[in-house]
Amino acid sequence: xxxxxxxxxxxxxxxxxxxxxxxxxxxxxxxxxxxxxxxxxxxxxxxxxxxxxxxxxxxxxxxxxxxxxxxxxxxxxxx
Amino acid sequence: xxxxxxxxxxxxxxxxxxxxxxxxxxxxxxxxxxxxxxxxxxxxxxxxxxxxxxxxxxxxxxxxxxxxxxxxxxxxxxxxxxxxxxxxxxxxxxxxxxxxxxxxxxxxxxxxxxxxxxxxxxxxxxxxxxxxxxxxxxxxxxxxxxxxxxxxxxxxxxxxxxxxxxxxxxxxxxxxxxxxxxxxxxxxxxxxxxxxxxxxxxxxxxxxxxxxxxxxxxxxxxxxxxxxxxxxxxxxxxxxxxxxxxxxxxxxxxxxxxxxxxxxxxxxxxxxxxxxxxxxxxxxxxxxxxxxxxxxxxxxx
Amino acid sequence: xxxxxxxxxxxxxxxxxxxxxxxxxxxxxxxxxxxxxxxxxxxxxxxxxxxxxxxxxxxxxxxxxxxxxxxxxxxxxxxxxxxxxxxxxxxxxxxxxxxxxxxxxxxxxxxxxxxxxxxxxxxxxxxxxxxxxxxxxxxxxxxxxxxxxxxxxxxxxxxxxxxxxxxxxxxxxxxxxxxxxxxxxxxxxxxxxxxxxxxxxxxxxxxxxxxxxxxxxxxxxxxxxxxxxxxxxxxxxxxxxxxxxxxxxxxxxxxxxxxxxx
Numbered sequence: 112x113x114x115x116x117x118x119x120x121x122x123x124x125x126x127x128x129x130x131x132x133x134x135x136x137x138x139x140x141x142x143x144x145x146x147x148x149x150x151x152x153x154x155x156x157x158x159x160x161x162x163x164x165x166x167x168x169x170x171x172x173x174x175x176x177x178x179x180x181x182x183x184x185x186x187x188x189x190x
Numbered sequence: 191x192x193x194x195x196x197x198x199x200x201x202x203x204x205x206x207x208x209x210x211x212x213x214x215x216x217x218x219x220x221x222x223x224x225x226x227x228x229x230x231x232x233x234x235x236x237x238x239x240x241x242x243x244x245x246x247x248x249x250x251x252x253x254x255x256x257x258x259x260x261x262x263x264x265x266x267x268x269x270x271x272x273x274x275x276x277x278x279x280x281x282x283x284x285x286x287x288x289x290x291x292x293x294x295x296x297x298x299x300x301x302x303x304x305x306x307x308x309x310x311x312x313x314x315x316x317x318x319x320x321x322x323x324x325x326x327x328x329x330x331x332x333x334x335x336x337x338x339x340x341x342x343x344x345x346x347x348x349x350x351x352x353x354x355x356x357x358x359x360x361x362x363x364x365x366x367x368x369x370x371x372x373x374x375x376x377x378x379x380x381x382x383x384x385x386x387x388x389x390x391x392x393x394x395x396x397x398x399x400x401x402x403x404x405x406x407x408x409x410x411x412x413x414x415x416x417x418x419x420x421x422x423x424x425x426x427x428x429x430x431x432x433x434x435x436x437x438x439x440x441x442x443x444x445x446x447x448x449x450x451x452x453x454x455x456x457x458x459x460x461x462x463x464x465x466x467x468x469x470x471x472x473x474x475x476x477x478x479x480x481x482x483x484x485x486x487x488x489x490x491x
Numbered sequence: 492x493x494x495x496x497x498x499x500x501x502x503x504x505x506x507x508x509x510x511x512x513x514x515x516x517x518x519x520x521x522x523x524x525x526x527x528x529x530x531x532x533x534x535x536x537x538x539x540x541x542x543x544x545x546x547x548x549x550x551x552x553x554x555x556x557x558x559x560x561x562x563x564x565x566x567x568x569x570x571x572x573x574x575x576x577x578x579x580x581x582x583x584x585x586x587x588x589x590x591x592x593x594x595x596x597x598x599x600x601x602x603x604x605x606x607x608x609x610x611x612x613x614x615x616x617x618x619x620x621x622x623x624x625x626x627x628x629x630x631x632x633x634x635x636x637x638x639x640x641x642x643x644x645x646x647x648x649x650x651x652x653x654x655x656x657x658x659x660x661x662x663x664x665x666x667x668x669x670x671x672x673x674x675x676x677x678x679x680x681x682x683x684x685x686x687x688x689x690x691x692x693x694x695x696x697x698x699x700x701x702x703x704x705x706x707x708x709x710x711x712x713x714x715x716x717x718x719x720x721x722x723x724x725x726x727x728x729x730x731x732x733x734x735x736x737x738x739x740x741x742x743x744x745x746x747x748x749x750x751x752x753x
Contacts, residue, residue: 116553132528132532136524136528139520175519177576180514181580184510239599241598244663269592270592271591271596272597275508285499289600289603
């Protein structure tokens with residue numbers, strides 16, 4: 112069984128039934144995004160492409176935040 | 191301390207970068223390794239630092255192969271690498287412990303050495319924020335930290351701006367009193383300022399191993415330089431006919447005279463000038479500057 | 492080995508400062524959650540999506556045992572996105588030190604290549620092990636609450652087998668990172684090779700013994716069927732040999748002193 116559905120699809124249906132099960136999942140996902148954004152904001156002076164990263168982190172679910180941590184945290188102005 | 195470099199050779203893709211290089215160094219010396227870009231200085235330094243393996247020959251420190259003597263060597267790369275996320279103090283702690291210095295000793299040594307290189311105020315700043323000169327000074331601090339018996343530096347000042355260069359030269363001048371230093375540079379003035387002994391390299395070969403004073407005397411030709419108050423053409427013609435004068439170059443009021451034997455002929459020439467009542471402003475033995483000697487050596491061959 | 496411990500400490504500080512210690516476990520927790528949640532709600536989702544279009548779904552056909560779901564956490568999540576994320580997290584493990592000259596610099600100190608590698612592998616592997624374990628454990632909790640119970644012993648055996656395959660992954664990425672210069676190439680080669688191994692497991696079971704990825708399949712089997720095939724012991728043994736070979740190649744490659752950048 113390898114069918115992949117985004118969270119958007121889930122939200123349309125019987126949302127309340129899902130809530131207790133999905134809540135931790137969403138919470139951790141949100142935490143990662145907020146964590147990435149907070150780090151980006153804190154180091155806003157030494158980062159490049161702040162706007163781009165904000166969009167990536169917010170809209171490329173989870174992977175955007177990972178991408179930011181791996182690639183985006185290299186400070187600008189270094190050799 | 192005794193460093194021996196025996197018949198060391200290194201080739202990259204059949205191009206000989208260092209070619210049967212021999213050299214010796216002893217405690218307290220400060221040797222400048224000079225040569226044009228691409229002479230193989232950096233490769234030689236890296237072989238001494240044990241970053242590159244020589245194809246041939248060996249490098250021996252105090253009778254032991256260099257690979258087993260890393261503790262005794264302080265190395266400053268051309269572009270010292272640091273972890274940008276570490277502070278200056280953390281960097282020294284890290285490098286010091288890698289060099290097997292005890293923690294207790296490091297807590298004493300680090301503030302002392304940071305003061306020496308003038309980074310005391312920046313000890314808790316991230317290395318990533320440092321300027322080139324500051325990194326170079328931190329590099330020197332790192333090279334001295336474990337009290338090595340030999341400090342080798344690869345182009346310590348070449349990449350720096352004039353201010354950074356001055357700072358680093360002053361520090362080297364200062365540490366020279368305590369350690370043995372071998373450093374490479376392509377800027378002759380730097381070598382001349384810091385050290386007494388030079389090794390000149392070109393295309394992987396050792397051209398010269400000499401001291402400043404030797405170099406000047408040996409390269410000296412029998413040449414006199416004169417400056418006259420007036421352009422006394424009559425006397426110049428007389429000079430040209432003198433038996434011991436080989437050649438006269440006239441540049442306005444200045445004369446350059448080649449003679450057969452400097453020590454005998456300079457007196458004769460001077461008395462000849464006085465006889466003819468020549469108004470002399472300056473009368474001196476003409477010497478090549480180190481730069482001229484260096485250029486001759488490197489270009490002629 | 493003193494230097495090795497110092498290097499481990501340094502790696503931990505570095506990983507804490509670049510926040511890898513935080514995001515890697517989180518990502519694996521998310522991966523661990525995904526499979527149970529999706530499987531659990533799949534019938535409902537399909538119903539909701541397909542209901543209007545006349546597709547009928549026998550929901551009993553889709554319902555699964557807890558062990559199977561946990562097995563597909565390994566097979567479908569960890570072995571796909573998980574591999575990619577681990578490789579991306581590890582691709583710079585030696586390459587970054589090499590490209591900024593730090594490796595050459597560290598090796599001018601009285602530090603052996605093996606203690607340098609020891610420091611790198613141990614520290615990074617510990618963080619990876621923690622991440623995978625936490626993620627897998629969260630998946631285990633989800634499965635136990637949404638599906639049938641899976642015995643803890645099965646969970647543990649599967650985890651250990653899987654962690655050995657992860658060690659191979661770390662060792663392989665380490666080697667590639669020591670050999671190549673560009674992070675992109677390192678990631679590409681590692682991901683293609685490792686996922687390739689994993690795919691081959693499904694198609695050519697004959698070479699399971701020498702396929703390093705087959706441990707992942709056996710971990711899944713322990714969960715799905717509850718049986719532990721004794722032939723796995725040989726595979727574990729072969730896996731260790733693979734890992735040792737990879738370490739030796741890495742060590743040898745660095746000892747060739749191809750670390751000089753000019």
